[in-house]
Amino acid sequence: MIEEDKNYDGVDEELKRADHLIYVSLKYTRTVDVILSVIARLISVQESLIDILLEFLEKKKGVKDINMGKPYLIKIKWVREGFKKDVNVNELLDFYELLIKIMKSEHIKKGEFRKGLMLIAQDKSAEVVAEVNVDVLKEYYKNTENLVKKIQKIVK
Numbered sequence: 001m002i003e004e005d006k007n008y009d010g011v012d013e014e015l016k017r018a019d020h021l022i023y024v025s026l027k028y029t030r031t032v033d034v035i036l037s038v039i040a041r042l043i044s045v046q047e048s049l050i051d052i053l054l055e056f057l058e059k060k061k062g063v064k065d066i067n068m069g070k071p072y073l074i075k076i077k078w079v080r081e082g083f084k085k086d087v088n089v090n091e092l093l094d095f096y097e098l099l100i101k102i103m104k105s106e107h108i109k110k111g112e113f114r115k116g117l118m119l120i121a122q123d124k125s126a127e128v129v130a131e132v133n134v135d136v137l138k139e140y141y142k143n144t145e146n147l148v149k150k151i152q153k154i155v156k
Helices: 002-029 032-059 072-082 089-105 134-155
Strands: 106-110 120-121 128-133
Touching: 002 032, 002 134, 032 072, 032 089, 032 106, 032 134, 072 089, 072 106, 089 120, 089 128, 089 134, 128 134
Parallel strands: none
Antiparallel strands: 106 120, 120 128
16 A cells, blocks of 8 residues: 555646646746646656556456556556456546647647647647647646546555
8 A cells, every 4th residue: 555655646746746837837828838748747647547557457456467667558458458347447548548649749839828829739641639728738637637536446
């Protein structure tokens, strides 16, 4: 239990940083770079949750051959296999994959330094992956908070 508390401390710290970026930094700067920083923090939270789920699989479910040094694509596959029927875990993984797509996409800045700030993420074929404004970013944050709570219930 002590190790899990340490992991959740890191998750809580990242959530606090993301909260500050949204409600303070973004309020005053209105730049796409702040949006990208928030998304990076949310990805960090979700990667910590994926690691917590893998540790849970290893300790409680007896799954062996889990190498925590592997890339997250492989870790996602292991977690999906271990929690096939769990809707909350699959929601976490799908949301994580969306945020990764946004970060890897080409970014178009719209309305910087204005109220209508928006990040438009496009893939290589110029198809829009996501349009992220301040309200969408707040939804992503709230979704991440809810997922943290759901994952905490699963691993207790």
